[in-house]
Amino acid sequence: MLYAIPSIIAITIKLLILWKRPFSRPTETQSFLFSDRLLLSLFITLLLLNICEVALFFSIANTPNALALVTGYHVFYIYTLFIILAIALKLVLEVKALPFLLIVASVLATAMIWPQMSIIGTKSIGYSVSRIPGPYYSLVVVGSLSALLLSTGLFAWGALFNAEPAKKIKCKILLACLAPFTVTTFSIAILMQYGIDINATVVTSFTINILLLGLLYSESKYYIPQIMAAVPGTRYFHSTETLASALFDPNIPLDEAKEIMVLEKTLRALQLTKGNQTEAAKMLGISRPTICRRIKALECYKGLPKPTPQHNEFNQAG
CATH class of the missing domain: 1.20.1070.10 (Rhodopsin 7-helix transmembrane proteins)
Known part of the structure; x- marks a missing residue:
């Protein structure tokens, strides 16, 4: 076997x-x-x-x-x-x-x-x-x-x-x-x-x-x-789960969900351009200073925030 x-x-x-x-x-x-x-x-x-x-x-x-x-x-x-x-x-x-x-x-x-x-x-x-x-x-x-x-x-x-x-x-x-x-x-x-x-x-x-x-x-x-994205344990799988949770979890505020999407999109653009900030900014349709700010935000970004008690109650109710 x-x-x-x-x-x-x-x-x-x-x-x-x-x-x-x-x-x-x-x-x-x-x-x-x-x-x-x-x-x-x-x-x-x-x-x-x-x-x-x-x-x-x-x-x-x-x-x-x-x-x-x-x-x-x-x-x-x-x-x-x-x-x-x-x-x-x-x-x-x-x-x-x-x-x-x-x-x-x-x-x-x-x-x-x-x-x-x-x-x-x-x-x-x-x-x-x-x-x-x-x-x-x-x-x-x-x-x-x-x-x-x-x-x-x-x-x-x-x-x-x-x-x-x-x-x-x-x-x-x-x-x-x-x-x-x-x-x-x-x-x-x-x-x-x-x-x-x-x-x-x-x-x-x-x-x-x-x-x-x-x-x-x-x-x-x-x-x-x-x-x-279909293979558990990969970075792409984690990103997919993160974006899906940001979209469908009503306990995540809209502004926070938008920020998650923006950072995930920026991260992917930087991967595709192998870290070239100018090319990544062009791909995303934003300015160079804007992508620099997002890169600084990515340094502290760890994906979806840990579930709060409200999250757990919502999941149990679902």
Whole structure:
């Protein structure tokens, strides 16, 4: 069960993302993650990959269900790698190659699904179920890993030589996020070639979701806080609770509620501008002296005031 925790966490992250409903069309002030069909496609394949991962931890080897899950895992894995390549090509070379790459991925997926071609059965490795490779398994793996290696190379090239600063920064972020997945994937592939039984799902869920979070961050700096606001213990979660209490608790005076909102908004603007007071003031539409006063107020700000006896009585009555 412990081995399934990374996959379960990966699914939980995606459910939190879905809960935030990021499928809307972008507006002038806000960009939604899945407005882009590439990112939507990647999200879907990763979610299906994680579902297969979790199911495999509870499967029995040499059963039709286990074979279907192992095959499905590999198929979604192939599509994931080629979608990542499509993202890299679009970002670095401005080439829209998704249809062609999906055709290539479909050819490899067919070779994986075809009986006795790439997978001839399943076996237990103690904590999960793995594949028994067929005669063409190595060829499919080489094709898939070539897509991953090419993606990593494209992000590296963009991080070093892209002329546009914004794209250069985005490539650096995605390269850093993809590197752990690339290293672990090639390491596992080498170990498997030497006959060492290892299930890639233990590390794949963790490393590939780093890339997803990198995409979230690089696509919209406003989107990560929306996700983290649903995670207890984070600064964003605390801010959300504070603002909700200021809005709905009738025992908090209006002036005090306004001050809480102003300080939380100022704090977020300073985070987005990395402490640049001039940029934060411009973002908020206020003067530099005003934001300086708010920064002084933030030094003493600790969030929502502690509940008074009236607060407790109100909560008990509710």
